[in-house]
Amino acid sequence: MxxxxxxxxxxxxxxxxxxxxxxxxxxxxxxxxLDLLSLDSVVRFAEAWNARLGPLHVLINNAGIFSIGEPQKFSKDGYEEHLQVNHLAPALLSVLLLPSLIRGSPSRIVNLNSVMHYVGFVDTKDMNIVSRKRKYTSLVGYSSSKLAQIMFSSVLHKRLPAESGISVVCVSPGIVQTNVARDLPMIVQAVYHLVPYLLQHSLLCWRPS
Ligand SMILES: NC(=O)c1ccc[n+]([C@@H]2O[C@H](COP(=O)([O-])OP(=O)(O)OC[C@H]3O[C@@H](n4cnc5c(N)ncnc54)[C@H](OP(=O)(O)O)[C@@H]3O)[C@@H](O)[C@H]2O)c1
Known part of the structure; x- marks a missing residue:
């Protein structure tokens, strides 16, 4: 872990x-x-793991951030934090761990994504969302980082030769009550914890015509 x-x-x-x-x-x-806000940490982790010369059967890139309502922040590597934690660091980790994944073949990279990628936009000339063509909000940062992860996963999956036996998938967990709202004001956290009940209730009340 x-x-x-x-x-x-x-x-x-x-x-x-x-x-x-x-x-x-x-x-x-x-x-x-492994601290995804530090690319050095990603490299150190991958080197330590690969040095074991053992197989890796499944890499689950679960960690992610959605800093709702917070101002734009940058990692010490110079990347917008959603971009780094949700896309760049897991992408680097996946590529660096390929030798171990090949040893564990057939193996799989599973990326935890989100339906929010539908509203994301990836501007390859402005990955950090600083050009003012788009106004930064945490939603823009999060959704764009998740879309970037899907685009990268698709390219990686296509470029890996079939003989490698490695597949790359993205999954969306739906709405799950986790600690994702831990940094928000108490009142917002209270509303967040009510969301699953409200959704369940509205689904129970909904009848197809
Ligand atoms: N919850 C949902 O409804 C939902 C919906 C769609 C997608 N997702 C996705 O599901 C995944 C898991 O989210 P969650 O809801 O379980 O969120 P969570 O409760 O906030 O957990 C996020 C995890 O990511 C880790 N993490 C954050 N920054 C990190 C860093 N710099 N380095 C290493 N680990 C870091 C956290 O570690 P610490 O424990 O040290 O803080 C925590 O274990 C994410 O990719 C998220 O985008 C969740």
């Missing part, structure tokens, strides 16, 4: 071991550091 906060991850694993391993549900997970 690749995470930026290894201490918190190890504590979670310990908690699971304490609560469940006695019931025959042991957890065999190793934690390694």
């Amino acid at each position: 690749a995470v930026r906060n290894t201490k918190a991850a190890n504590e979670l694993i310990q908690k699971w071991q304490n609560e469940w391993s006695g019931m025959g549900l042991p957890l065999n997970i190793e934690v390694m550091e």
Whole structure:
């Protein structure tokens, strides 16, 4: 498991071991550091993993950010943060891990995407959304980064020779109640937590004519 906060991850694993391993549900997970806001960290992680010379069967690029309502921010690598965390860093990771994925072939890269990519726009001359042709909002940053991920995945999938045995897919999880709203004001978080119930209720009330 690749995470930026290894201490918190190890504590979670310990908690699971304490609560469940006695019931025959042991957890065999190793934690390694990976901060997608640092391309150096991505390279370090991939080098450490590839150095094991072992197979990698599935790479799940799950981590993502949607900094709703926050001002535009840039990583120390100089990229708009949604672009870096949601697209550039996972793309770099995928390419760097190809040797291990080939060893694990047939293998798969699974990218967690979002239906929000439908409203995204990728301007290859203005990936950081700074040219003022488009006004930056967190929605523009998020949706565009997710569209960029789909475009990259499609190119990678087509360029990988069939003999590599590696497939690249993007999946959208739908609406899931997670910590994605953790940085928002309490009132917005409260509304966010109500969304699934409201959706469920409206679906239950909806009858096809
Ligand atoms: N929830 C939804 O309804 C929904 C809908 C569509 C798509 N998605 C997609 O599903 C994926 C998972 O999202 P989620 O809802 O589970 O969000 P979440 O609860 O906010 O979890 C995001 C995860 O990404 C990690 N992360 C963020 N920045 C990172 C960085 N710089 N380096 C390494 N890890 C980083 C976080 O690590 P920390 O724990 O250290 O913060 C956290 O584990 C994302 O790609 C998201 O876009 C979610």
